[in-house]
Amino acid sequence: MSEFDRIDDIVRELGRSATGVGVVLGPGDDAAILEIPPSHELVVSADTLIEGRHYPAGSDPELIAGRALGVSLSDLAAMGALPRFVTVSLGTETLEREWAVGFGRGLARRAREYDVAIVGGNIARGPQHIAVTVHGVVPAGTALCRSNARENDEVWVTGTIGHASIALDEPGLADLGFDDLEPGSSAMSYWNPPCRTAFGVSLREFATAAIDISDGLASDLAHIAAASRRRLSIDLETVPTSTELSAERAVVAGDDYELAFTAPPGANAAIRALAVRHDVPVTPIGRVDPGDGVAWSVGERAIEIDGGYRHF
Amino acid sequence: MSEFDRIDDIVRELGRSATGVGVVLGPGDDAAILEIPPSHELVVSADTLIEGRHYPAGSDPELIAGRALGVSLSDLAAMGALPRFVTVSLGTETLEREWAVGFGRGLARRAREYDVAIVGGNIARGPQHIAVTVHGVVPAGTALCRSNARENDEVWVTGTIGHASIALDEPGLADLGFDDLEPGSSAMSYWNPPCRTAFGVSLREFATAAIDISDGLASDLAHIAAASRRRLSIDLETVPTSTELSAERAVVAGDDYELAFTAPPGANAAIRALAVRHDVPVTPIGRVDPGDGVAWSVGERAIEIDGGYRHF
Numbered sequence: 001m002s003e004f005d006r007i008d009d010i011v012r013e014l015g016r017s018a019t020g021v022g023v024v025l026g027p028g029d030d031a032a033i034l035e036i037p038p039s040h041e042l043v044v045s046a047d048t049l050i051e052g053r054h055y056p057a058g059s060d061p062e063l064i065a066g067r068a069l070g071v072s073l074s075d076l077a078a079m080g081a082l083p084r085f086v087t088v089s090l091g092t093e094t095l096e097r098e099w100a101v102g103f104g105r106g107l108a109r110r111a112r113e114y115d116v117a118i119v120g121g122n123i124a125r126g127p128q129h130i131a132v133t134v135h136g137v138v139p140a141g142t143a144l145c146r147s148n149a150r151e152n153d154e155v156w157v158t159g160t161i162g163h164a165s166i167a168l169d170e171p172g173l174a175d176l177g178f179d180d181l182e183p184g185s186s187a188m189s190y191w192n193p194p195c196r197t198a199f200g201v202s203l204r205e206f207a208t209a210a211i212d213i214s215d216g217l218a219s220d221l222a223h224i225a226a227a228s229r230r231r232l233s234i235d236l237e238t239v240p241t242s243t244e245l246s247a248e249r250a251v252v253a254g255d256d257y258e259l260a261f262t263a264p265p266g267a268n269a270a271i272r273a274l275a276v277r278h279d280v281p282v283t284p285i286g287r288v289d290p291g292d293g294v295a296w297s298v299g300e301r302a303i304e305i306d307g308g309y310r311h312f
Numbered sequence: 313m314s315e316f317d318r319i320d321d322i323v324r325e326l327g328r329s330a331t332g333v334g335v336v337l338g339p340g341d342d343a344a345i346l347e348i349p350p351s352h353e354l355v356v357s358a359d360t361l362i363e364g365r366h367y368p369a370g371s372d373p374e375l376i377a378g379r380a381l382g383v384s385l386s387d388l389a390a391m392g393a394l395p396r397f398v399t400v401s402l403g404t405e406t407l408e409r410e411w412a413v414g415f416g417r418g419l420a421r422r423a424r425e426y427d428v429a430i431v432g433g434n435i436a437r438g439p440q441h442i443a444v445t446v447h448g449v450v451p452a453g454t455a456l457c458r459s460n461a462r463e464n465d466e467v468w469v470t471g472t473i474g475h476a477s478i479a480l481d482e483p484g485l486a487d488l489g490f491d492d493l494e495p496g497s498s499a500m501s502y503w504n505p506p507c508r509t510a511f512g513v514s515l516r517e518f519a520t521a522a523i524d525i526s527d528g529l530a531s532d533l534a535h536i537a538a539a540s541r542r543r544l545s546i547d548l549e550t551v552p553t554s555t556e557l558s559a560e561r562a563v564v565a566g567d568d569y570e571l572a573f574t575a576p577p578g579a580n581a582a583i584r585a586l587a588v589r590h591d592v593p594v595t596p597i598g599r600v601d602p603g604d605g606v607a608w609s610v611g612e613r614a615i616e617i618d619g620g621y622r623h624f
Contacts, residue, residue: 227340
């Protein structure tokens with residue numbers, strides 16, 4: 001068995017997903033060659049999933065690939081960038097043909113879903129992990145950052161917070177295949193996070209700041225507060241949390257890959273209309289105030305929420 | 313200790329290397345925002361180093377970072393792309409402040425050396441590895457590929473083949489720090505591969521095909537032959553190999569990160585002049601013929617050379 005045979009297996013599964021708009025040269029050379037549209041900026045984010053840490057050991061390769069792409073594409077959604085190109089670096093101790101084919105199928109499925117091209121990557125022998133770098137484009141000057149939340153803005157979230165994390169408490173997460181995932185299930189949210197990319201692109205017109213909720217809502221709202229030098233005042237009762245978790249636990253659970261964003265109150269109706277158009281649930285959960293940090297309350301009563309996911 | 317404190321430590325070490333030409337927004341948001349010059353294409357390559365596989369366990373973080381960047385920048389050199397932006401994904405089981413500072417210092421040193429910006433990345437807990445994605449630019453349509461070698465072209469290599477691999481046989485490779493590396497030593501070539509980026513950019517004018525020699529000269533020449541659908545006829549006696557290895561071993565040793573390229577015979581003098589200008593040793597080692605594969609000889613006598621580094 002050679003690395004190159006297995007790369008061929010993966011690239012064969014990719015099929016047309018190894019190319020797309022702007023791909024001058026895809027996998028197979030020292031590097032990919034890509035076109036960025038005139039007057040656009042390139043938006044780039046890198047993320048890694050490690051076996052046994054970011055997904056259960058021994059999981060299905062198709063699902064691992066799909067989750068790895070989803071986690072990274074979610075960062076582009078938070079920037080309002082249209083996703084275009086992806087590189088995938090796979091570490092694995094062994095690489096059987098069947099595993100490689102499943103992995104390629106997972107990449108291809110997600111690539112079709114989000115209309116991105118898998119333009120390159122590499123395979124290295126070692127503990128299993130998937131390092132993904134995603135590339136999107138935005139008209140110059142229009143990307144959404146964390147740093148621009150303004151006083152009196154409303155704070156919004158998409159989806160249901162904590163939903164994906166429930167899957168971690170359910171047995172058999174590592175035994176599932178793609179066909180076992182039921183629409184709306186927490187396992188679906190975990191393995192196949194929805195990536196609000198089209199919604200994110202539309203949000204550019206209205207939102208002032210955005211972030212993707214990967215480390216837990218509480219932790220990620222704190223990043224917006226710090227970057228924008230404002231306080232985010234959040235009413236826990238208004239946060240759409242999973243019914244299977246306490247609200248306090250849901251807002252520190254990771255793995256949601258939903259968006260949190262801020263927008264002027266005058267944009268409320270437009271945002272609700274966008275949400276309907278893109279079939280993305282949105283909920284206002286608080287307000288941007290002077291000050292710093294995140295001020296949590298239950299109605300009028302202030303409460304303490306500890307931070308979210310700690311990587312170390 | 314938090315991931316974010318350690319990221320801050322690394323970004324602090326980066327200093328001005330976290331920004332540069334074309335960087336609209338560097339580390340700290342969901343993604344970086346980058347500008348590509350008009351009428352240029354983006355050239356992207358991803359590579360991963362895994363502890364104990366691609367460098368000795370317990371090595372100095374500054375050297376690990378420098379090697380990781382060098383290995384990836386070498387791919388851009390082989391495309392003739394001017395390197396611009398880098399993302400770095402670090403996996404590590406523990407992350408002490410001192411280690412993070414050394415790692416950041418290594419990134420910053422190489423970034424200054426090659427005038428690239430470290431624009432983002434992430435840190436994940438797990439077996440130590442460094443996944444790097446590099447981004448360069450070329451005027452549209454000018455990138456060097458593997459696929460364009462033409463009959464009668466000369467085949468060239470830069471540097472001394474097999475030199476870096478000697479370091480693997482010397483004791484104490486993992487105990488070295490940057491200040492221990494002597495100029496011209498194999499340890500220097502191993503930890504701090506020279507990356508022929510400026511030379512690669514100049515080569516665009518003359519070369520027909522290029523590749524970086526990461527898996528061993530024999531294996532990488534075979535890639536040019538396959539992609540170009542030509543035979544490369546190479547005289548082993550003309551290959552500039554390390555005096556400490558047999559020529560047969562040197563041409564299958566990995567870790568050189570030199571360039572192999574093809575160019576019309578008429579470009580011989582121009583290439584030699586470029587080599588002098590960039591202080592890059594170059595040597596013609598053979599010719600492009602009809603046929604396929606790599607035909608090795610010693611003078612007139614045909615010989616067999618087995619392939620290079622196998623990843624699995």
